[in-house]
């Protein structure tokens with residue numbers, strides 16, 4: 001595990017342990033960046049802004065992004081193995097979602113970049129000769145990219161790719177729990193000929209360490225962050241000191257709405273996927289499901305039976321996170337009804353030292369119960385009945401978050417009525433997590449600030465400037 005600063009690898013700093021969440025064993029260590037190293041990374045990124053990188057055309061940057069994607073593709077198995085070792089997620093998930101999406105992140109911004117139109121206007125003037133107005137998009141400068149542990153490579157590259165596409169330089173700080181694939185990415189950047197200082201990587205914790213030092217650094221022009229909402233508050237406070245723009249993708253407490261007219265088999269299958277993919281450790285996972293009363297028992301029985309048969313799932317990321325999830329479950333089991341799961345599974349092998357939690361289905365909790373209001377970020381879903389469409393919308397829209405929601409219905413008019421009325425950034429109808437990288441991605445309320453994806457990312461990572469020429 002190495003930092004990557006100014007085009008060179010660096011192992012300085014006190015080591016911190018890396019733990020395999022599948023068995024709880026310490027399997028390695030990574031160096032924590034000192035404040036001085038964070039400073040060097042920012043200085044290197046600033047210097048690179050004034051180097052040859054500044055004159056690279058969009059076509060050259062686009063070719064470079066494709067070379068980075070080629071580099072990940074060439075080392076695909078290594079990336080998959082490193083992601084699984086860090087997160088404990090099933091190989092199936094890393095090899096079909098995390099690593100392919102990282103490749104797609106670079107390729108899609110490479111393609112969008114070359115097709116990006118600059119706008120111009122002919123403006124009438126009293127002398128009849130007019131003026132030509134046009135827009136030039138400039139990079140923001142040095143961008144800090146701070147990413148979480150749940151989809152480490154996917155979420156890091158989701159920001160690094162558009163930041164580089166638009167000509168910025170980057171200092172990235174991945175989660176201290178999952179630094180592995182970011183290190184491989186730095187190697188790929190070096191192999192792809194990314195100029196020194198254009199991409200920098202520092203490791204370490206967030207609060208009182210590399211993450212905080214980076215967001216407070218006067219040489220950082222913008223912060224792109226994915227993680228918990230309350231971390232977003234701290235980062236926004238730090239960035240506010242110098243009015244640096246932020247793009248935030250934060251927590252969620254996503255609702256699913258199942259109407260009685262839905263294809264129930266499809267709704268059960270989709271909800272199993274949306275609640276338990278990566279053991280619920282995806283920001284888009286569904287943690288609350290509201291089911292129309294006539295089908296509530298049938299749906300709940302089928303979902304509980306499905307949860308009970310899931311075998312391909314991974315552990316929680318850490319002992320602390322497992323304890324938080326089990327704490328929620330203990331309280332929820334006392335106050336409501338456990339329909340499936342509810343505890344830590346026993347395997348009778350080394351996994352018993354790991355941080356596993358059973359896929360869990362709950363019913364009978366009040367809407368203000370912590371397990372229904374707070375983000376658990378584990379394999380836990382609560383089901384409650386509703387009667388009318390209005391009631392379903394009110395339940396889904398309650399609470400502090402607004403990231404994503406899923407609607408299951410066979411009525412096309414209802415789908416178009418309900419989906420846009422949800423207070424979220426993304427609403428899926430009869431599917432979950434079907435993503436087109438050109439669409440806007442982000443949340444409302446405590447779930448985020450700004451939109452990423454497609455042109456929205458290119459807009460965030462660049463500053464539009466107006467040039468007016470009198471003719």
Ligand code: NAD
Nearest residue numbers: 148149174175205206207211212227228231249250251283
């Ligand atoms: P986290 O906020 O604890 O940490 C995220 C990153 O921020 C890490 O790299 C961490 O070291 C750093 N950090 C922590 N405190 C910091 C500080 N004061 N200053 C600067 N950096 C700091 O989040 P997590 O536990 O790694 O990830 C899980 C959370 O992320 C969940 O809330 C989940 O919903 C959210 N998430 C959201 C999205 C989305 O797209 N909306 C996607 C994935 C995860």
